[in-house]
Amino acid sequence: MNDAITPQRSRRVSRNSSLSKLFSGFQWLYDFAAECIAKCDNLTETNYQLGMEHAANGRVNDAILRFRITLWLAPEHVDTMYNLGCMYLHKGMRAEAMAMFVKVLRKIPNHEAALYMVSTIDPSVLKPEMLPKSYPYGMAVERFENLSGIYDYEQQMKQYQLPALLHQLLHAEFRHGEPRNNFADLGCGTGLCGIQFREEFTNMIGVDLANSMLDHAYRRVDRRGVMVYNRLVHQLISQYLTEADPKSLDVAICISVFPYLGDVGYVFEELKRVLRPGGLFACSFDIHPGNLDYGVLAKTGYFGQNLNYILRLAKENNFKTVRTGSVMAYPGHPVELCFFRLQDPSKPAEEDSAASDNIQHPTPQS
DSSP: OOOOOOHHHHHHHHHHHHHHHHHHTTHHHHHHHHHHHHHHHTHHHHHHHHHHHHHHTTOHHHHHHHHHHHHHHOTTOHHHHHHHHHHHHHTTOHHHHHHHHHHHHHHOTTOHHHHHHHHHHOGGGSOGGGSOSSOOHHHHHHHHHHHHHHHHHHHHHTTOOHHHHHHHHHHTTOOTTOOOOEEEEETOTTSTTGGGGGGGOSEEEEEESOHHHHHHHHHOBOTTSOBSOSEEEESOHHHHHHHSOTTOEEEEEEOSOGGGTSOOHHHHHHHHHHEEEEEEEEEEEOBOOSSOSEEEOTTTSSEEEOHHHHHHHHHHTTEEEEEEEEEEEETTEEEEEEEEEEOOTTSOOOOOOOEEEEESSOOOOO
């Protein structure tokens, strides 16, 4: 039998093709309607995502409205409780924020971010074992990944002078003839501190948890056009120090990082192994008042450390205290800046001879 298309069938195919072309022009309408139906079928997720979008764009009141609607539709939606609490706190509605974070903790007692946020409002409501020991990892990554593009500009506007001060004071501690090979910038960010030391060290290592910060550090060059860092490491400071070779560093700095670490005992413990005898360690931190070793400061929302805690860690790990004292990181914002030198265990321990400075109006060096 001949399977050739008959004239009648040919006309039918042609007519169907024309109808297909006609209705294809309305595909966008079909897709839009399907999207609307999907959103109506899941109003909870739709309102939650709208709330997150408003929050990301700084529309706090709109975000609060959407999160409230989400909780009306799904009263047990934990992520919404947490984000609504954050929006309340952003507006200064501390009681409302606390109520939301407490609801989260009733559902998930070990919710790291909620525990941290409660500690910024009133840490006394938490049992001692529930107090945070570090800034939540996810929050830190999100903060610095989003901040990297404007970080340098923001610091310039705030008149951030700690990097220049650090160089001015730490440079004075360098001994004639001692090795200046390996310099580790722990929590290097975009490289504002590292660039201060590029001309003095052979091998500059930058460590940070935010990839976008490291992207900016990679592009940073000194006045000669030389790249600031020979090596950039995308790791937590704890991981980097654990994997570093013994006695492989001459100098390590951890500047404007302790506010995110809280418990910094491991930093001193690992540096005792990683620094060469005689190597220097510099750190800065906000002072935590009272008897606690460290805790979240209500004024800043970040950690502060007790000076006696830092000095005790240094002594326990065979560091000699070279310098303690307050300097102005920003105008009107003093921080503690400390230097320590790792002692040679084969030699008698030296007595601490820390200089204490309070520099109010420094002259930054380029």
